[in-house]
Amino acid sequence: MNQTYGIVAVSAALVATLVIGSTGLRVSRTTSDFYVASRTVPPYLNAMAVSGEYLSAASFLGIAGLVAAQGVEMLWFPVGYAAGYLVLLVFVAAPLRRSGAYTLPDFADSRLESKAARRVAGVLVVGVGWLYLLPQLQGAGLTLGLVTGAPRWLGGVLVAVVVTLAVAAGGMRSITFVQAFQYCLKLTALLVPAVFLVIAWHGDPHPARAVDEPPTFRRHTQVTVESTVRIRIDAPLRAVVTGTVDGEGHDGGRLVLDPGVHEVRAGTTLRFPPEAPVPGREGDDVRRGGAAGWAAPLSGGKDDHPLYTTYGLICATFLGTMGLPHVLVRFYTNPDGRAARRTTVIVLALVGGFYLLPPLYGLLGRLYAPDLLLTGNTDAAVLVLPERLLGGVVGDLLGALIAAGACAAFLSTASGLTLSVAGVLSQDVLPTLGVRRFRLATLLAVAVPVTVSVAASKLPVANAVGLAFAVAASSFCPLLVLGIWWRGLTAPGAVAGLLTGGGSAFTAVALTIAGPLADGWTHTLLAWPAVWTVPLGFLTMILVSLATRDRIPAGTEAAMARLHLPERPAGRGAPTTRRGVTTP
Amino acid sequence: MGAPGTPRREVVTGAPRASHRPARPVRVHAADPAADPLAVQALMRRQLRLGAMVFGVLAGGTGLLPLAFSALPDPAVRPGSALIVWAVLGVAVYPALVVLGRWYVVRAERVERDTAADLERS
């Protein structure tokens, strides 16, 4: 990848963001456009902002990477990410806006009139935010590493510093315009190269292999393995090796690898001839069922129980979207519940439109960047494709555009998350820090995920996001759904449910990341906890609420009326005549 | 404001309130006279039914897909079946979601209009 173009593109994205952020206020100098300046954000604009904040590094890089590595089964990720908004629409959007709550702890407070419930919700928001920040920083490290050649950890730290400064200094003065711009940038950055890539794919002199054939190297390909891997080979394979394979040192010598499992040490460079099949990584049993495993669902994947895994994913993403703190605060910008609903539908369309693209990149990545399968670095598939498929100046330019889009992806999500986490930290979790608490909280909000991401950089980006969704689904989904639709919810019930559902999902996540259990049912259950933690959260909340029926908040009836009754139509109670409108 | 010659400003704030009662402890629970609890209940029930219906379609539609896919013939035998999966999960799902969402919004707003009209009449 051409580094100059890449650096210029990433810098341009950064500068554009900052410029829009600092000048995006609506300014009017004459009273005649006063009215324009004080108009609330229309649903389409807010929907773009929500989508801009939502489409993270996991969507931009992760999905294509997962599809390239593990196949069609991974298409459930984008489906779930989008469908989550439908669930949010039908159960949460309008009532949440009408509650007047800005954050999830606000909602707990307003509905349950309980400081304890507020606190617990605050702690969970911080947990979910951190889990979600982790993959953003990793995506940043990956992208900046590819663009500038910097080590992985440095990119993450750099982005963390930028985000901290921007958030702590209040640099994002008009977040709606910034995030709407980020959505456009991300969409363009995937759409334009996709058009070129598809054209190039069709014009490829070697007719592209069918989807369901095993991946092969298309030309002489040199692969450098960054960390030690064990590869599985089905047929004898010739390669030029510099480094250590199976414990033996080689220095540019030819080697024929026999069928079986071989260990390739970190730092080893392998050079494969064209048409050679790409060796699979041991443990990544993707190709266990042969080539068909990649193209067909339920036959591959990392886990032993693909059907359960799929349901775990569906459960987490469908129900988890409503519990993402940085998404919910954007709904406050809507003037009323109706606008909140309309915004959500538009988000559904915008996000769905975006998700048509990453699978295409995954597919092309498998065909044209198969070496990534060997190194396990499949998250980079989107970034390297223009260079592989097009090459030349066009490839470099498009690669730079994609890098700028990726930069937008992790910057927008990371800054939104940091803002939410820091807000909750300063208000609900550490309320005694004094005046400077917001800056301290911002620092803390970023420091924890940075540390973890530097320490544990092996987690695939989209997987970590899946875990954040699982925790959100098991804690906030019951709180929101029961809080909005059930009069019987009590503060002790909500607290118990949040702790049980969120806590168990969190424990499962921690065990998965720490990794004491490598496989088997236990591992599967812990890696995809939503299937059992969501019902657990709901059940606890309901049962404890029933047991503490005498603690139903006194304002429940009034709260329900506020949540569900439509607001007065716009214009009532407000002036009805406008200048320029000649009312008879 | 640091222009030379501009007189200096001083920061002034009002005195803290005499009594240290918490700021506005009053959560006014006085029910809105127009918000008849029965009407609210009826509205909630209709909206919940509508929401549950859409959710049911979503859960039924997507929830059964993995099972349906697992029942598809092995693509090694019939390569076409893999294509179906790609078409459904990669493309067809999204317009369906938008249509479902749009339908829900139209219905939910109709329910709200009905309730508003009823409240106005009473």
Add this chain to the structure above:
Amino acid sequence: MTGLLVAVGGTLLFAAGLAAGRLLARRSAEGGTDLGSPVERATFHTLHTASVAAPPLRAGLTEDAARKAVRRLRPLFGTAALGLTADDRLLAWDGPGRHHEDTVLDRGRQVRDTGRTQTFAVDCRDPDCPVRWGAAAPLTVEQRVLGALVVLGGTESASVVRATREVARWVSVQLELAELDRTRTGLIEAEIRALRAQISPHFIYNSLATIASFVRTDPERARELLLEFADFTRYSFRRHGEFTTLAEELRSVEQFLELVRARFGQRLEVTLQIAPEVLPVAVPFLCLQPLVENAVKHGLEESVERSRITISAQDEGATARIVIEDNGVGMEPDRLRRILRGEGSPSTGIGLRNVDERMRQVYGDDHGLVIETGVGAGMKITARIPKYRPGVHSAPPRTASGRG
């Protein structure tokens, strides 16, 4: 095997959550372990029982409150049953012998009429019924007997009679406190209502005079201004809701400025910088207009050639920051301090003080106005409004007031 593991884990977690909930439900009623002599222990026990029973009573004499209070007070007596009556109704009963309800109600009525404690024997055909005797003491609030506390037991006992009288007196005090609470809440409400800013009569007079001056020269403009004026006054005089949205408040400011401009023409230059995210924020009704009016007055009516006013609303995460700045004559800081303390002459700066006070009232002392000013240095007023505060909603969901 693993299924079992998960089941056990789930159960444990479930139990943990349940326990946490219960713990929250009943803030632990345990005392310390080392409490000294039996007398001290008894004193502590009594005080603790009383303190546990007090909170429900502070809500007033409702059925719910009575039920909880009676349940918590019964251990004090160690007798069979405890009842509370009011207005010829049995509000709550704890313990056996509920079939003596009529007798108890009858006694309650007598207590209410006489206002005195009395004891009575209870006739019961059921040999297992532990209730043979009772004492009833009046519950008095402001010299009015609201109801009676009735203690029922097996044998007559002078100490129980005394305890009944004392506990009834204690309950009465709690009820009086409840009454006081209610009054205070009402007072706060009244205070807030009284604090609602009112548009100044000067402004109404000036506006009408300006409009009148246009009637002959530019009737179309006069008509427009009149409509503007009608909208502005309609908004300012509206009765419902203490809060509104920033968007509506800004619209009212716009109309206000339009009317002012009609009077002062090009001498007034207004810049508005609004982050649209904060427009839906709920703000106290008429909290901006007095500040803008103040800025206009400093800028125009007190001699400055060309008055510039900047109104900005910015998003600060959980709060919205509103700044109103003018380049007018400014003010002596000490004088402003006095005005904010309510010591100034009643005619000046009343709007500033009013808004400051309401902000503090609603959001707490951290959210009072911050004003930067000096003589001849203009004035910059900053208000920070939280996006969410319990009990603050921009408007009641829907009122059938028949408007529109």
